[in-house]
Amino acid sequence: MSGDRIVSIVSNYIKKKNEAGEKVLSVFLTSGFPNKNNFVKLALNILDAGADILEIGFPFSDPLADGPIIQASSQEALKNGINLQITFKYVKEIRKNTNKPIILMGYANPVLSYGIDRFADDIKSSGANGVIIPDVPIDEFDNFFNSSFDGIDKILLITPTTNEERVKEIDGKSSGFVYCVSISGTTGLHNIDKNLELIQRNQKLVTKNKMLVGFGISNEDDIKKYIPYCDGVIVGSAVIKSLMNENKNYIQTLDLVKSLKTATNI
Amino acid sequence: MLQLPEYNLPDSSGKFGKYGGKFVPETLITPLKELEEIYCLLKTDKTFNEELNQLHKEYSGRPTPLTFAENLTNHFGKGKIYLKREDLCHTGAHKINNALGQILLAKKLRKTRIIAETGAGQHGVATATVCAKFGLKCIVYMGEVDMSRQSLNVFRMKLLGAEVKPVSSGSRTLKDATNEAIRDWVTNVKDTHYIIGSVVGPHPYPMMVRDFQSIIGIETKEQILRKENKLPDYILACVGGGSNAIGIFYPFVNTKVKLIGIEAAGLGLNTNKHSATLTKGREGIFHGMKTYLLQNEEGQVSEVHSISAGLDYPGVGPEHSYLKDDARVKYFSVTDNEALLAAKLLSKLEGIIPALETAHAIAYLDYLMPKTTHDEIVILNLSGRGDKDLNTIKEKLAL
Numbered sequence: 159m160s161g162d163r164i165v166s167i168v169s170n171y172i173k174k175k176n177e178a179g180e181k182v183l184s185v186f187l188t189s190g191f192p193n194k195n196n197f198v199k200l201a202l203n204i205l206d207a208g209a210d211i212l213e214i215g216f217p218f219s220d221p222l223a224d225g226p227i228i229q230a231s232s233q234e235a236l237k238n239g240i241n242l243q244i245t246f247k248y249v250k251e252i253r254k255n256t257n258k259p260i261i262l263m264g265y266a267n268p269v270l271s272y273g274i275d276r277f278a279d280d281i282k283s284s285g286a287n288g289v290i291i292p293d294v295p296i297d298e299f300d301n302f303f304n305s306s307f308d309g310i311d312k313i314l315l316i317t318p319t320t321n322e323e324r325v326k327e328i329d330g331k332s333s334g335f336v337y338c339v340s341i342s343g344t345t346g347l348h349n350i351d352k353n354l355e356l357i358q359r360n361q362k363l364v365t366k367n368k369m370l371v372g373f374g375i376s377n378e379d380d381i382k383k384y385i386p387y388c389d390g391v392i393v394g395s396a397v398i399k400s401l402m403n404e405n406k407n408y409i410q411t412l413d414l415v416k417s418l419k420t421a422t423n424i
Numbered sequence: 425m426l427q428l429p430e431y432n433l434p435d436s437s438g439k440f441g442k443y444g445g446k447f448v449p450e451t452l453i454t455p456l457k458e459l460e461e462i463y464c465l466l467k468t469d470k471t472f473n474e475e476l477n478q479l480h481k482e483y484s485g486r487p488t489p490l491t492f493a494e495n496l497t498n499h500f501g502k503g504k505i506y507l508k509r510e511d512l513c514h515t516g517a518h519k520i521n522n523a524l525g526q527i528l529l530a531k532k533l534r535k536t537r538i539i540a541e542t543g544a545g546q547h548g549v550a551t552a553t554v555c556a557k558f559g560l561k562c563i564v565y566m567g568e569v570d571m572s573r574q575s576l577n578v579f580r581m582k583l584l585g586a587e588v589k590p591v592s593s594g595s596r597t598l599k600d601a602t603n604e605a606i607r608d609w610v611t612n613v614k615d616t617h618y619i620i621g622s623v624v625g626p627h628p629y630p631m632m633v634r635d636f637q638s639i640i641g642i643e644t645k646e647q648i649l650r651k652e653n654k655l656p657d658y659i660l661a662c663v664g665g666g667s668n669a670i671g672i673f674y675p676f677v678n679t680k681v682k683l684i685g686i687e688a689a690g691l692g693l694n695t696n697k698h699s700a701t702l703t704k705g706r707e708g709i710f711h712g713m714k715t716y717l718l719q720n721e722e723g724q725v726s727e728v729h730s731i732s733a734g735l736d737y738p739g740v741g742p743e744h745s746y747l748k749d750d751a752r753v754k755y756f757s758v759t760d761n762e763a764l765l766a767a768k769l770l771s772k773l774e775g776i777i778p779a780l781e782t783a784h785a786i787a788y789l790d791y792l793m794p795k796t797t798h799d800e801i802v803i804l805n806l807s808g809r810g811d812k813d814l815n816t817i818k819e820k821l822a823l
């Protein structure tokens with residue numbers, strides 16, 4: 159059977175939240191960072207603090223789309239021996255304690271090396287729901303994601319250079335949600351003007367999927383600016399940076415997540 | 425006689441068989457498409473080609489000679505060795521062929537800022553040179569390790585008005601410089617053109633850089649036919665990303681000429697200190713392309729090694745991956761030490777100090793020449809001169 163009609167857990171979850179008057183907060187963590195041994199606990203605490211969706215980044219030696227903060231966390235994770243096997247173990251453990259969507263994010267080469275079919279199988283068996291691979295654009299989509307990915311959400315990105323026609327095409331191929339990148343650039347804490355017009359344009363063009371905005375969102379003010387024009391936001395570098403600055407219990411980071419979540423409630 | 429099937433790659437999606445493609449963040453797709461469009465328009469445009477040819481001739485000094493290496497030939501006592509003299513190009517290596525082509529494209533695209541990555545510094549120097557000539561701002565990313573072993577080229581780039589940005593991540597060599605250049609491009613795509621220095625990266629770069637470098641092979645074909653009235657038996661070139669090699673190979677891919685690419689075996693193929701991608705790597709996705717890649721079992725890119733900064737790269741152009749699988753080209757490797765000795769040999773016998781990259785191809789003559797017959801012709805692409813490597817050579821060779 160083809161996967162077309164399988165209902166996406168991720169988009170359903172976002173829809174329900176939106177209907178309840180909330181926008182969603184998706185938080186990105188680097189797998190096994192900052193501490194290999196209590197990562198599962200950290201992830202669950204982040205979810206408890208208010209994250210609606212968890213994105214777990216599996217590390218790659220050459221993360222082209224990432225700025226210095228996530229580069230550093232990936233390097234650290236690699237040094238600590240984090241790989242896909244360990245990441246799937248984490249997902250399994252986290253899944254035991256939450257019903258919220260879990261999405262894996264990472265680059266194409268570790269997936270290719272792991273085996274594309276095996277990767278898809280392990281996503282399903284570990285209880286993850288979707289995948290984001292920033293260096294597989296729609297142009298390579300059909301070659302990369304074969305039928306073993308049926309039933310797994312494949313979340314695609316749109317960026318400020320994506321023209322209208324392409325936004326529609328990406329919306330058509332994407333499932334779970336569309337990841338709207340707010341800036342031209344790598345991930346990180348950018349101090350640049352928010353391009354709201356572009357987000358508004360994309361909001362109109364993305365009709366099939368829910369749309370989440372990410373890259374460069376670091377505080378409540380950022381969120382408040384974007385939130386009227388999207389279904390939720392994604393925060394990565396700000397959380398990773400906060401984790402880098404503390405070494406026990408991660409109180410400040412959990413407070414940060416709480417305050418970010420507050421900003422998503424309209 | 426065996427007729428090879430027509431060779432017409434890449435296909436419209438930028439694939440050489442299963443290799444190549446466009447594995448890049450979405451931000452870069454639109455600029456890559458724009459680049460492809462303008463390139464396809466200009467490729468057959470008369471004015472564009474006249475302008476480029478004029479620059480090759482009046483600025484760069486083309487055509488470069490095809491020199492008969494009599495002493496080297498006598499040294500082996502077999503075959504007949506010719507050298508295609510890319511070392512005599514302006515700036516001292518083949519890299520200028522590509523830089524000139526791409527700067528004209530950048531002008532057409534109305535870009536005002538040029539970025540490049542460099543390993544040996546030859547591509548950085550070539551890019552800084554064309555930026556100086558055409559009045560564009562130039563930023564070159566270079567790994568810190570390479571900045572110290574190719575310090576003369578760093579100074580050259582600065583003298584030419586370029587900004588050299590040191591890269592301190594990873595192995596601090598060519599791979600990391602390329603990462604930083606791509607990140608810069610993602611960030612500044614509006615006003616910036618990225619002049620990639622080899623036949624690597626996402627489509628259309630491998631095709632475009634190959635086409636710009638093919639002038640080497642086109643000239644070689646004419647020159648050898650004039651001198652010998654026949655095609656050569658072998659063509660030999662070193663392979664880093666693979667641009668000088670594909671440049672001389674490409675006009676011969678549909679002939680019987682035996683094409684041989686030489687990679688860097690560093691301290692030896694059985695160590696992890698080499699960069700023999702086609703010999704020891706396996707399929708991967710890296711720097712926007714699917715290609716052979718040196719990587720560990722988890723798909724993390726290896727930190728590689730070569731005495732020559734220009735070969736010190738864990739990937740290789742996707743067309744070479746195709747040509748290897750297709751067996752149209754054979755790839756071998758030689759070690760750091762073999763390359764050093766070959767640099768010394770050519771200097772002494774022919775009065776030509778080669779780049780250490782090029783010296784890898786020269787070193788392979790030791791293996792190839794004993795197998796040749798007296799009237800077999802071997803052409804070696806002398807991709808660059810060795811001035812930039814004098815510090816390294818001085819450190820390693822006692823004279």
Ligand SMILES: Cc1ncc(COP(=O)(O)O)c(C=O)c1O
Pocket residue numbers: 517518543544545546547621622623662663664665666667668669733734735779781782807808809
């Ligand atoms: C003289 C010379 N030859 C060869 C190379 C290797 O590059 P490619 O394999 O693209 O020709 C370089 C790179 O810097 C070079 O400077």
